[in-house]
Amino acid sequence: xxxxxxxxxxxTVSGMSAEVYELxxxxxxxxxxxxxxxxxxxxxLQHLARHWTVIAPSHPGFGRTELPAWMKTxxxxxxxxxxxxxxxxxxxxxxxxxxxxxxxAAEIAVKSAERLSRLVLADPVGIRLGGPEATDIFDIFVAxxxxxxxxxxxxxxxxxxxxxxxSEEEAFIMFRSRESTALFGWSPYMHNPNxxxxxxxxxxxxxxxxxxxxxxTSAEYARAFAAQMPSAKFQTIEESGHFPHIEEPxxxxxxxxxxxxxxxxxxx
Amino acid sequence: xxxxxxxxxPYPDAWDKSTESLRVTLPNKYCDPEIAADLYHRxxxxxxxxxxxxxxxxxxxxxxxxxxxxxxxxLTMAILARVTKRVRILGLGTPIANRSDPVRVAEEMAMIxxxxxxxxxxxxxxxxxxxxxxxxxxxxxxxxRFWEAHDLIVKALSTRSGPFSWEGEHFHYRSVNIWPQPYxxxxxxxxxxxxxxxxxxxxxxxxxxxxxxxxxYKVKDLFGEYRRVWHETNQKPLPLDRLCNCSxxxxxxxxxxxxxxGDEVMAYMRTNAIVADQFRxxxxxxxxxxxxxxxxxxxxxxxxxxxxxxxxxxxxxxxxEAKPKDAIAGGLLFAGNPDQVYQQIVQFYEAxxxxxxxxxxxxxxxxxxxxxxxxxxxxAKEVMPRLGxxxxxxxxxxx
Numbered sequence: 001x002x003x004x005x006x007x008x009x010x011x012t013v014s015g016m017s018a019e020v021y022e023l024x025x026x027x028x029x030x031x032x033x034x035x036x037x038x039x040x041x042x043x044x045l046q047h048l049a050r051h052w053t054v055i056a057p058s059h060p061g062f063g064r065t066e067l068p069a070w071m072k073t074x075x076x077x078x079x080x081x082x083x084x085x086x087x088x089x090x091x092x093x094x095x096x097x098x099x100x101x102x103x104x105a106a107e108i109a110v111k112s113a114e115r116l117s118r119l120v121l122a123d124p125v126g127i128r129l130g131g132p133e134a135t136d137i138f139d140i141f142v143a144x145x146x147x148x149x150x151x152x153x154x155x156x157x158x159x160x161x162x163x164x165x166x167s168e169e170e171a172f173i174m175f176r177s178r179e180s181t182a183l184f185g186w187s188p189y190m191h192n193p194n195x196x197x198x199x200x201x202x203x204x205x206x207x208x209x210x211x212x213x214x215x216x217t218s219a220e221y222a223r224a225f226a227a228q229m230p231s232a233k234f235q236t237i238e239e240s241g242h243f244p245h246i247e248e249p250x251x252x253x254x255x256x257x258x259x260x261x262x263x264x265x266x267x268x
Numbered sequence: 269x270x271x272x273x274x275x276x277x278p279y280p281d282a283w284d285k286s287t288e289s290l291r292v293t294l295p296n297k298y299c300d301p302e303i304a305a306d307l308y309h310r311x312x313x314x315x316x317x318x319x320x321x322x323x324x325x326x327x328x329x330x331x332x333x334x335x336x337x338x339x340x341x342x343l344t345m346a347i348l349a350r351v352t353k354r355v356r357i358l359g360l361g362t363p364i365a366n367r368s369d370p371v372r373v374a375e376e377m378a379m380i381x382x383x384x385x386x387x388x389x390x391x392x393x394x395x396x397x398x399x400x401x402x403x404x405x406x407x408x409x410x411x412x413r414f415w416e417a418h419d420l421i422v423k424a425l426s427t428r429s430g431p432f433s434w435e436g437e438h439f440h441y442r443s444v445n446i447w448p449q450p451y452x453x454x455x456x457x458x459x460x461x462x463x464x465x466x467x468x469x470x471x472x473x474x475x476x477x478x479x480x481x482x483x484x485y486k487v488k489d490l491f492g493e494y495r496r497v498w499h500e501t502n503q504k505p506l507p508l509d510r511l512c513n514c515s516x517x518x519x520x521x522x523x524x525x526x527x528x529x530g531d532e533v534m535a536y537m538r539t540n541a542i543v544a545d546q547f548r549x550x551x552x553x554x555x556x557x558x559x560x561x562x563x564x565x566x567x568x569x570x571x572x573x574x575x576x577x578x579x580x581x582x583x584x585x586x587x588x589e590a591k592p593k594d595a596i597a598g599g600l601l602f603a604g605n606p607d608q609v610y611q612q613i614v615q616f617y618e619a620x621x622x623x624x625x626x627x628x629x630x631x632x633x634x635x636x637x638x639x640x641x642x643x644x645x646x647x648a649k650e651v652m653p654r655l656g657x658x659x660x661x662x663x664x665x666x667x
Contacts, residue, residue, distance in 0.1 A: 069409075069437075141401070141546075141550070141551070142401055142546060142547075143546060144544065144545060144546050145545070145546065163563060163569065164563075164567055166563070168560045168561065168563075168564045169560075171559070171560035171563045171564065172556050172557055172559075172560035173556075174560075175551075175556035175559040175560055176556040178551035178552070178556075179408055179551045179552035179555075179556055180408075181551060182406065182407055182408050182550070182551035182552050183406070183408040183409070183552065186406045186407070186408070187404060187406060
């Protein structure tokens with residue numbers, strides 16, 4: 001299959017048109033992308049597709065998914081995904097979210113875990129632990145791009161530095177991601193002040209993954225996130241920044257596979 | 269033609285403290301309150317001199333910056349409302365998409381209008397991108413928020429029948445009932461400034477006076493768009509009092525003196541845009557589609573330094589590079605002896621199709637009090653009367 005011919009579906013979810021990449025076979029795995037947007041060519045999707053039917057949508061406001069004017073909170077995004085799972089009648093879903101996607105995934109799971117079998121949050125944002133002056137989540141909106149990139153990636157080769165190589169379409173998608181990230185996460189910065197108080201509702205098996213070299217959120221933050229959920233485990237992925245799914249895709253998929261087997265055997 | 273004097277109340281003593289950013293991040297330890305107090309008093313004195321000279325007053329605001337000490341234009345205008353007697357006081361403007369409480373803005377404007385006995389001109393701006401972080405304002409959907417705030421402020425100022433409620437998309441009030449009511453009825457004149465052609469339509473449709481900021485000859489495109497929109501619904505010619513041009517002005521007894529002063533005010537252009545890249549392009553401030561096009565056409569993203577163009581549309585140089593002679597050629601600066609300044613303004617006025625308001629940034633950069641007041645006096649005495657006669661004759665000719 002040529003690279004451009006990716007399995008993209010257009011669905012109508014909650015009355016809006018949404019783009020969804022779908023690949024692989026097996027039980028469903030819903031992958032929620034970070035603030036940088038969805039990348040259908042991401043190696044991690046191929047790795048996961050060996051074990052699961054991977055469903056990787058673009059959030060409203062990202063990629064080519066519609067963003068209605070009334071939608072402006074991560075709460076809205078979580079209802080959108082509850083609708084999507086219902087519409088596709090997904091059951092026993094492995095829900096995986098990275099960074100912003102992790103925040104959305106947590107908001108989904110506190111509302112309803114009915115269609116979920118397990119939850120994986122990779123360096124999620126979405127909660128606040130420190131006092132008013134603590135930097136729980138490094139602010140990407142006030143730092144120079146080169147400093148943000150250093151904190152996002154352990155290996156600088158993953159950072160997008162040559163904007164001139166982008167087509168106009170790709171540039172549009174990139175700027176749209178930035179804009180929607182600000183819409184959902186400008187203030188309070190990248191968190192919902194109340195989410196922390198509801199994380200106890202997540203009783204399904206959960207795993208929090210943390211990139212060892214993450215400069216956006218710390219290991220303490222990720223551990224504390226896990227500690228709020230009664231049955232969550234914590235695991236570090238070496239040699240990775242904030243996006244272990246990008247820097248260590250094979251390892252990332254292995255961790256999830258291992259976790260899935262473990263939680264299945266416990267359930268059995 | 270109505271003439272205004274403005275200064276951003278700059279603090280040049282700190283301009284050597286950073287080469288990366290004079291805005292947003294420059295620590296206020298570089299702002300000596302003794303010096304700042306002297307500057308505030310001095311600039312108010314200069315506006316008071318304008319009151320005697322018959323030059324109207326124009327105040328703006330910026331935040332977290334050594335380029336402008338007016339952090340709240342309402343405060344400056346409130347002082348001017350009491351200490352001046354004759355001239356109009358224009359605030360252009362309040363960044364209403366960055367202010368969380370539009371009703372508070374309406375209250376401030378009503379007070380200033382009453383204290384000044386009806387001399388307020390009320391201006392609203394979207395604000396430059398580097399105001400976003402100091403204001404902590406969400407850069408997404410700003411235009412929507414701007415016009416909702418505008419509508420609410422105008423309604424608050426115009427309502428005489430007691431409380432109304434407002435449950436809008438961005439603002440929520442259960443009981444709006446401001447005191448005092450404004451002096452001018454139903455409300456002070458509304459100005460909105462913009463430097464971009466696509467945003468002119470909404471301004472013209474609201475009938476607001478169009479403020480423009482240091483466009484040089486390019487202001488003609490903005491005026492042209494305003495005219496086009498006006499003529500969609502009006503048969504009569506557009507009244508020139510809907511259009512305003514803003515340029516630097518420096519007058520001296522001699523050409524040499526005027527040009528030297530021109531160079532002093534032009535220090536504004538050399539420092540104004542010293543701001544770190546990450547504050548130039550907040551997400552959503554410019555739409556994703558427009559940014560993608562800009563990237564493909566220019567290879568750059570975000571708010572860039574403008575270029576200066578001559579009367580025929582030929583590029584002269586970038587704004588920060590402009591020498592006084594370039595700025596004169598670009599219609600950005602009127603400088604020299606009184607005759608020269610008069611001629612330059614007339615030539616510019618003809619080339620851009622006329623305007624009803626001329627905002628002079630007659631103090632900027634490192635221009636000191638003596639130079640500023642001398643330049644203002646010369647303008648008022650030698651240039652303004654001739655300009656008034658000229659503009660009146662042109663208006664008669666147009667009609």
